[in-house]
Amino acid sequence: MKILLIAISALFLSACGGDGNNSTTTQKDDTIYTLKLAETWPSNFPIFGDSTKEFARLAKEMSNGRLNIQIDSKNKHKAPLGIFDMVKAGQYDLGHSASYYWKGKDPNTLYFTTMPFGMTASEQHAWFEYGGGQELMDEVYAKHGLRSIIGGNTGNQMGGWFQKEINSIKDLQGLKMRIPGFAGDVMARVGAKPTNIPAGELYTALERGTIDALEWVGPSLDLRMGFHKIAPYYYTGWHEPATELQFLINLKKFDTLPKDLQNILISAMKLAAYDMYVHSEYASAQNWANMKKEYPNIQVKTFPNSVFNALRKANDELLEERAQANPVASRIIQSQKDYLEKARAWTQISDQSYLNSQSK
Amino acid sequence: MKILLIAISALFLSACGGDGNNSTTTQKDDTIYTLKLAETWPSNFPIFGDSTKEFARLAKEMSNGRLNIQIDSKNKHKAPLGIFDMVKAGQYDLGHSASYYWKGKDPNTLYFTTMPFGMTASEQHAWFEYGGGQELMDEVYAKHGLRSIIGGNTGNQMGGWFQKEINSIKDLQGLKMRIPGFAGDVMARVGAKPTNIPAGELYTALERGTIDALEWVGPSLDLRMGFHKIAPYYYTGWHEPATELQFLINLKKFDTLPKDLQNILISAMKLAAYDMYVHSEYASAQNWANMKKEYPNIQVKTFPNSVFNALRKANDELLEERAQANPVASRIIQSQKDYLEKARAWTQISDQSYLNSQSK
Numbered sequence: 001m002k003i004l005l006i007a008i009s010a011l012f013l014s015a016c017g018g019d020g021n022n023s024t025t026t027q028k029d030d031t032i033y034t035l036k037l038a039e040t041w042p043s044n045f046p047i048f049g050d051s052t053k054e055f056a057r058l059a060k061e062m063s064n065g066r067l068n069i070q071i072d073s074k075n076k077h078k079a080p081l082g083i084f085d086m087v088k089a090g091q092y093d094l095g096h097s098a099s100y101y102w103k104g105k106d107p108n109t110l111y112f113t114t115m116p117f118g119m120t121a122s123e124q125h126a127w128f129e130y131g132g133g134q135e136l137m138d139e140v141y142a143k144h145g146l147r148s149i150i151g152g153n154t155g156n157q158m159g160g161w162f163q164k165e166i167n168s169i170k171d172l173q174g175l176k177m178r179i180p181g182f183a184g185d186v187m188a189r190v191g192a193k194p195t196n197i198p199a200g201e202l203y204t205a206l207e208r209g210t211i212d213a214l215e216w217v218g219p220s221l222d223l224r225m226g227f228h229k230i231a232p233y234y235y236t237g238w239h240e241p242a243t244e245l246q247f248l249i250n251l252k253k254f255d256t257l258p259k260d261l262q263n264i265l266i267s268a269m270k271l272a273a274y275d276m277y278v279h280s281e282y283a284s285a286q287n288w289a290n291m292k293k294e295y296p297n298i299q300v301k302t303f304p305n306s307v308f309n310a311l312r313k314a315n316d317e318l319l320e321e322r323a324q325a326n327p328v329a330s331r332i333i334q335s336q337k338d339y340l341e342k343a344r345a346w347t348q349i350s351d352q353s354y355l356n357s358q359s360k
Numbered sequence: 361m362k363i364l365l366i367a368i369s370a371l372f373l374s375a376c377g378g379d380g381n382n383s384t385t386t387q388k389d390d391t392i393y394t395l396k397l398a399e400t401w402p403s404n405f406p407i408f409g410d411s412t413k414e415f416a417r418l419a420k421e422m423s424n425g426r427l428n429i430q431i432d433s434k435n436k437h438k439a440p441l442g443i444f445d446m447v448k449a450g451q452y453d454l455g456h457s458a459s460y461y462w463k464g465k466d467p468n469t470l471y472f473t474t475m476p477f478g479m480t481a482s483e484q485h486a487w488f489e490y491g492g493g494q495e496l497m498d499e500v501y502a503k504h505g506l507r508s509i510i511g512g513n514t515g516n517q518m519g520g521w522f523q524k525e526i527n528s529i530k531d532l533q534g535l536k537m538r539i540p541g542f543a544g545d546v547m548a549r550v551g552a553k554p555t556n557i558p559a560g561e562l563y564t565a566l567e568r569g570t571i572d573a574l575e576w577v578g579p580s581l582d583l584r585m586g587f588h589k590i591a592p593y594y595y596t597g598w599h600e601p602a603t604e605l606q607f608l609i610n611l612k613k614f615d616t617l618p619k620d621l622q623n624i625l626i627s628a629m630k631l632a633a634y635d636m637y638v639h640s641e642y643a644s645a646q647n648w649a650n651m652k653k654e655y656p657n658i659q660v661k662t663f664p665n666s667v668f669n670a671l672r673k674a675n676d677e678l679l680e681e682r683a684q685a686n687p688v689a690s691r692i693i694q695s696q697k698d699y700l701e702k703a704r705a706w707t708q709i710s711d712q713s714y715l716n717s718q719s720k
Contacts, residue, residue, distance in 0.1 A: 006457035064620035156710035200409040255580040260424035274634040282490035285702040300709050342645040350516035352715040
């Protein structure tokens with residue numbers, strides 16, 4: 001019986017690839033791992049929702065079906081801003097959302113989406129991958145038993161749709177604007193009245209004058225909202241120069257996966273993230289061309305320097321307060337500032353100089 | 361004995377995952393596939409060479425060792441500009457090079473790296489993935505039994521190091537400059553004398569006046585060449601706004617791989633490519649900061665509009681000639697032109713406007 005067992009054993013190792021020579025691998029685990037992902041977005045939300053589908057497809061195809069990602073949209077789980085808690089608690093294994101939504105739960109999650117007057121998409125991707133950004137994000141999320149990976153960039157977001165021109169800082173004072181998050185805090189400090197209004201009510205609020213202005217994303221997602229039909233001015237961006245979504249991972253669950261599936265999971269997330277960025281750029285290019293054709297009277301405007309100076313001053317003060325209050329925040333803010341200084345000097349003599357020389 | 365065999369058999373299927381229920385997959389192939397990759401670059405060439413190592417690492421880790429990529433640098437295969445032929449002939453399974461090197465073998469390979477006055481990196485990535493670029497590249501390469509996948513972007517290349525200022529088109533006439541490829545053809549048409557000189561001799565050639573100017577890459581790779589020590593003017597770019605390297609695949613070999621490994625291979629290439637772009641941007645940011653500190657007298661210059669207008673006219677004429685001569689070229693040139701028009705209109709109101717508003 002002993003001999004027979006050895007024979008079975010040898011057969012096993014040879015068929016399953018455990019013989020250690022260089023023609024087969026040591027892979028044995030063909031279990032299917034089903035991972036549940038909760039996303040902040042409604043079902044079939046364009047671009048953002050496409051990126052989770054792309055992630056699931058990549059994970060499945062690269063793992064030969066061993067990774068099975070089940071995506072629940074907000075229509076299913078009913079908690080678009082509960083992703084952090086649900087993945088932390090293990091109710092879901094994965095999430096797709098945006099880090100800055102969690103600043104009420106951990107103030108240091110704020111910095112990993114985009115910051116007013118901050119990095120562009122390529123600058124920020126370089127900061128995440130080579131400038132220490134991922135390590136800082138890991139430090140912040142590990143405390144919660146989570147890991148956050150880049151989840152797709154919207155590109156530079158437009159400053160928003162305005163009913164009136166902004167010619168000086170006085171024009172922002174008292175202005176009722178839908179502009180959430182840290183950028184809303186910056187606007188409040190210069191005297192604007194940031195308000196939050198559910199997406200479905202924005203069009204009516206802008207049309208009826210409940211608000212004077214709003215920011216949403218950019219042509220990639222603004223076109224379907226129809227704001228260009230009811231507001232004449234489309235302002236260029238300053239408040240979200242490179243909005244990066246996030247994949248969230250429950251680390252305890254992650255640790256149960258075989259090493260190769262862990263690698264596939266992370267790579268599929270990053271590739272889906274980069275893909276969402278170029279998808280956003282493509283969709284904005286197409287939609288902006290369509291909007292200009294159909295509504296040639298849309299006026300693109302940029303705030304005057306005096307307004308930017310006031311907003312930048314408010315932004316710097318708010319960041320300084322956060323850095324004073326929290327040593328981890330201080331290190332993140334300093335890391336971003338140091339990298340942005342170098343990166344922008346390079347961007348100025350490369351893409352910016354090129355673009356300016358071609359548009360004269 | 362029969363019962364025992366059935367028992368062994370059942371044990372087998374359960375451990376190797378062939379039982380067809382939904383807790384295991386049908387994966388059975390644990391063969392290790394060794395693929396040989398030839399790259400144009402010398403051993404340990406920074407950034408470009410890092411991206412093939414990153415590709416090999418990703419492929420190995422995601423496949424649990426079933427994909428084994430062996431990289432030969434030009435020091436080994438001695439044919440840096442023979443990659444296309446070697447992969448086509450099956451002497452190598454994969455290559456890492458740049459598509460525009462093969463314009464002598466197939467004139468339509470020219471368009472898949474970068475074009476003078478063309479798209480920036482994010483614009484071009486969007487064209488490849490969503491604007492029909494990959495499909496056109498597939499069409500061109502399939503004829504040779506090859507597939508080409510994005511292989512990493514250098515970012516916007518600098519216009520080069522010049523001994524004298526360029527104030528008018530007259531200053532380019534007779535100028536001896538190392539500027540290869542299609543951009544060299546454009547320079548020749550306005551009266552410059554493009555020359556090609558091996559990399560190892562460039563420094564001496566510029567120092568001794570054998571050439572008056574040269575373009576290489578940008579701070580990411582120029583710093584180690586030392587040109588900033590011997591030429592006072594660093595011109596901004598126009599000729600290679602988004603140089604994308606390529607992975608080459610022998611299709612016959614590719615078809616022998618299991619489907620999951622095909623997917624891992626392509627994903628590892630694309631992820632390594634996006635990673636090389638952000639790596640390049642990071643290295644340029646760091647190196648430019650170092651160069652400015654150590655050599656504060658470097659003068660960054662941009663050609664005047666009159667020079668750009670003459671170069672753009674020459675560029676348009678050359679493209680028109682190529683489009684007339686070749687129907688596939690005509691379609692590629694038109695696709696790039698149409699997409700660039702839309703993409704640039706968007707870039708102007710997003711990143712360009714943002715960067716300009718922040719650098720006033």
